[in-house]
Amino acid sequence: MRYLRSTTTFLCLLCITIASCAQSPAVKSPAEKIRQLLDKYNSYKLFNGAALVAKDGKVIYKGGVGYANFEWEIRNTPDTRFRLGSITKQFTAMLILQLAEQGKLKLDGHISDYLPYYPKANGEKVTIYNLLTHTSGIPNYTGLPDFFSRLARNPSTPKEFIPVFSELPLEFTPGSDYKYSNSGYFVLGAIIEEVTGQPYASVLQERILTPLHMNNTGYDKAAPIIKKRAAGYERNGDSFVNTAYIDMDVPYAAGSMYSTVEDLYLWDQALYTNRLLNAASKTTYFTPFLKGYACGWMTGPVTLGNTKDTLSSIAHGGGINGFNTIIVRIPGSKDLVVLLNNTGPAPLEEMVQNILAILYNKTYKAPVKPAPAPPPAKTLTAIAPDTAAYRLYTGKYELAPNVVMAISTEGGHIYEQLTGQARFEIFPSAPAEFFMKVVDARISFKKNEQGVVDQLVLHQNGKDIPAKRVE
Structure with a gap:
């Protein structure tokens, strides 16, 4: 009798455990999480x-x-x-x-x-x-x-x-x-x-x-x-x-x-x-x-x-x-x-x-769905350039570790160049606002309280990516 009671208890516990496991979400492997x-x-x-x-x-x-x-x-x-x-x-x-x-x-x-x-x-x-x-x-x-x-x-x-x-x-x-x-x-x-x-x-x-x-x-x-x-x-x-x-x-x-x-x-x-x-x-x-x-x-x-x-x-x-x-x-x-x-x-x-x-079982931010893309750059119209203001923007801006956007001028034109990539001309669409023609991207420059341009913001793929001026 004692044997039967202990066996019955074991079977009940086993059923409870199986039911509990069935109700718990399966632990995902790293490979499944990556996929x-x-x-x-x-x-x-x-x-x-x-x-x-x-x-x-x-x-x-x-x-x-x-x-x-x-x-x-x-x-x-x-x-x-x-x-x-x-x-x-x-x-x-x-x-x-x-x-x-x-x-x-x-x-x-x-x-x-x-x-x-x-x-x-x-x-x-x-x-x-x-x-x-x-x-x-x-x-x-x-x-x-x-x-x-x-x-x-x-x-x-x-x-x-x-x-x-x-x-x-x-x-x-x-x-x-x-x-x-x-x-x-x-x-x-x-x-x-x-x-x-x-x-x-x-x-x-x-x-x-x-x-x-x-x-x-x-x-x-x-x-x-x-x-x-x-x-x-x-x-x-x-x-x-x-x-x-x-x-x-x-x-x-x-x-x-x-x-x-x-x-x-x-x-x-x-x-x-x-x-x-x-x-x-x-x-x-x-x-x-x-x-x-x-x-x-x-x-x-x-x-x-x-x-x-x-x-x-x-x-x-x-x-x-x-x-x-x-x-x-x-x-x-x-x-x-x-x-x-x-x-x-x-x-x-x-x-x-x-x-x-x-x-490494650390936390991270899930990707965010980009906002609807702005009108393609080719539909934007360039305004008359304020070439005198271009000198305010020239410099280097850090978008991410080891990723720098360099802003330069030459012959009355202004250019951007990302680390390891080609240099492209950017075109003024508003004061301190520029757009690119090779890709759908815009760049805006921001001033600090002293009126000095200390960052830019790259607007691309529905994201606004700030970059501090480092040089």
Whole structure:
């Protein structure tokens, strides 16, 4: 009898436990939370692409959202190939350090030691290391006023293109300051070709892609048929349009690669080994020089969600017509976040912070649906410019860590330029209010109580993003 009573009690408790479990919501895994987060960003048209997340070196999530091709409604997948933009730079830097390790060039050697056609007035002043760390002072060619109108569509060889910027005055003494410059990495590509006697794309394939079995990665060109290559788009109000054409000879060693999230995981894992570089060279590769920039990588803390907690990271973003990309590595725990987007600018830094918050069980703010887009910029009418007031706005404004919008003037025109992107003219629509024609975005400048312009606000994709003046 006692046995039966205890068994009955046990069965009752078991039933209560099962009923209780059935009524409680299932605990979601980090992978499921990440999937739902990406779906939310996609539903708000804030992210359209592929993602991969690794924890402790192991992939816990990979997937795609939205379309690789909107016209044919072909979905993004983990093996969709995206243009990388400036993520290319870490591969170019790797090739340079490999050549240095093999004694084929010296990091303290100068441009003129390797490129006989580079003007010696500047070429004898700038070292290879200056080029790697954006401390050369060479003006950024994508920031030239006529870059998109005159240069971006035209195929050329490195030797033909380098004169576009090589004879311009240096912006500062090499090694004394940091300023992001695609020109420096373009020159590094030309040096790789000169030293090896091979095209940049061949050296890249032979020294990195083939050894790492990165079979879905390469140097992008418009003509070849590249399977599963995503098309690039830009926002136009609340919808998307095909992005403007750019000849991939122009970004070259600074931004012409394509890849997948899966291949970039192979790349990440290889960087924890000595397969590509020895330990000493890897130290040079990842050690920052000025402003946290190493050799093709930005180092610094990344915030977890909306907390004050941070992790030490090695990262780089990329932006090229129709594409926005980011790779963030957490060496201390071998975590990795890769986001590749094919609909122009996206809030990738915010997404990384939220994904890392999920991995570390921290709080974060869910994405907010943007307000209806304002009238497209092309419908706005420029007013007569008050060029005298332009000097009040010139300076640098920090939108996010390591993301600065520089406002400059030239010849009665005013321009904006985001870190790592091209310079674009902005047009006055009202006092202290400007709009862009290349994307649907507006910029307004704000004064403090002393009447000094101390911030700007970027209005884009339904968001108002303030930026404090830092210089």
